[in-house]
Amino acid sequence: MSQTNQQWQQRRETAVTAGVGNSLQVYVAKALNAEIWDVEGKHYIDFASGIAVVNTGHNHPKVIQAVAAQLECFTHPCFQVTPYGSYIELAERLNERVPISDPTQTLLMTTGAEAVENAIKIARIATGRSGIIAFRGGFHGRTLLGMALTGKVQPYKKGYGPFPGGIFHAPYPCGYLGISESQSLAALQGIFAADVSPDDVAAIIIEPVQGEGGFYAAPASFLQQLRAICSEHGIVLIADEIQSGFCRTGKTFAIEHSGVEPDIVTMAKSLAGGFPLSAVVGRKSLMARAQAGGLGGTYAGSPVSIAAALAVVQLIDDEQLNQRAEQQGEWLMVALRQMAEEFDAIGEVRGVGAMVAIELVEAGDASKPDKAITQALVQEAGRQGLILLSCGVRGNVIRFLIPLTASKEIVMEGLKRLSSSLRVVQNTRPAK
Incomplete structure (x- = not known):
């Protein structure tokens, strides 16, 4: 019988130094293009690409x-x-x-x-x-x-x-x-x-x-x-x-x-x-x-x-990867700017091609980075089957590194999960 995520995590805490961090306590069993399945069979959309490593997607057949x-x-x-x-x-x-x-x-x-x-x-x-x-x-x-x-x-x-x-x-x-x-x-x-x-x-x-x-x-x-x-x-x-x-x-x-x-x-x-x-x-x-x-x-x-x-x-x-990056970037910028109108936590949407990010702040105030909601969003997105990465000198940026080979259908489904996750964390954010 295969191990659960929790069982692997317990073994990891014993065997592996804590100096190597993990964004999510999710253990991968299979990956293809922009999709990942964990050891428990749960499906994820990958907006991280192994930190920009698989621009051509997981397990590209020609690779x-x-x-x-x-x-x-x-x-x-x-x-x-x-x-x-x-x-x-x-x-x-x-x-x-x-x-x-x-x-x-x-x-x-x-x-x-x-x-x-x-x-x-x-x-x-x-x-x-x-x-x-x-x-x-x-x-x-x-x-x-x-x-x-x-x-x-x-x-x-x-x-x-x-x-x-x-x-x-x-x-x-x-x-x-x-x-x-x-x-x-x-x-x-x-x-x-x-x-x-x-x-x-x-x-x-x-x-x-x-x-x-x-x-x-x-x-x-x-x-x-x-x-x-x-x-x-x-x-x-x-x-x-x-x-x-x-x-x-x-x-x-x-x-x-x-x-x-x-x-x-x-x-x-x-x-x-x-x-x-x-x-x-x-x-x-x-x-x-x-x-x-x-x-x-x-x-x-x-x-x-x-x-x-x-x-x-x-x-x-x-596969015209540069053109795909431009197209994917357009999908992201349009969708994220629409989200910014709904969620005041999004202070800025920016990007070059498919290297896109949102900066999360308190009530749209650029001088008030919201690291807590950023961390909460990564975890909530994981629960909803979306893999995100945070970054930034202030720890309040979500970066999007989707495989350039991802279909529009997968990208849009990932953005749907992002919006749902944002709604959860913004609505549960403690009042200041």
Whole structure:
């Protein structure tokens, strides 16, 4: 007899560290496209995609077929020992896709944090500098360097320091939070004046649309000015596209909306449709500066994950994923704006393509984030068969990361469950 969710949870509490959090105490038995069934047979609509990992949906047939074929050949010879052609083929495909006009080269790794760390390593060895500038609210991983770059203390950084030095944070421009482009740029100049000279800065790393930070999108004009600053001072501009990449925003990479060319792009999550793989793609003039042996890892560029990634890259065109993202985003924005008229807890609806979010506040007041109702909504939605993710620097944002392959019928049913869940939590919210 199969275990219940509660039984698995009891075993989990004994066997697994509490440091790994769980949004819901629901244990998955099966998943297909945008639907999940738990060990008790309950059906869920997935608005999380494993945190933006399965943009192509759970168990896409072409991804599974590619992986199965690879498993018949080999699983791990290690690219650094006996290389294999699929690594090179995927590198070629990614080099073609990134919005960088100069010749590019690719490094394959396993996780997003590894991609970020290696991008920093490449920037440092290529420039001979050490300083790094990141942004408040940014998320770049849970390794020590990743946490140092991340611009959010709770729950990622508290108690884990000290962190690597030479890292400085500027405010991320966000009109809803009262941070203008000019204020962010002025703060950046303040860092140059008070903390580190621009000619000692190796890189500036930015998410074109912040993921964990709350789905705030950097204005195109801001990214253009950032590009100009980097070009003026010889600073490497790194676009962290780990959450925003692979068609989530209606472009293969979110920075394409601005017309800005980064020097390096980091990617992971949806790169391999559910299999662990990440990549650093950058100008050849930078990537070639790394010495042999300075980059890599035992599991870096797993041939099984590469097979999945090659299928995903092909699906971008075959299934018109960018167009699907735009269409899905339209469905979401229309429905969520209608909900905002009914529920005063929704302070803002925002999005780029299918990277959409709602910010939950008290009685429509942007200055009063409502973290409690956000947490309650995630739990109530789970009870009603909808998987949601919260995020945000204030912990009051619901982000929508639906598989781009989801049907309109499934998306609309999920939104119906969302509305029902919102009604429950808003009506049961304690009076202030």
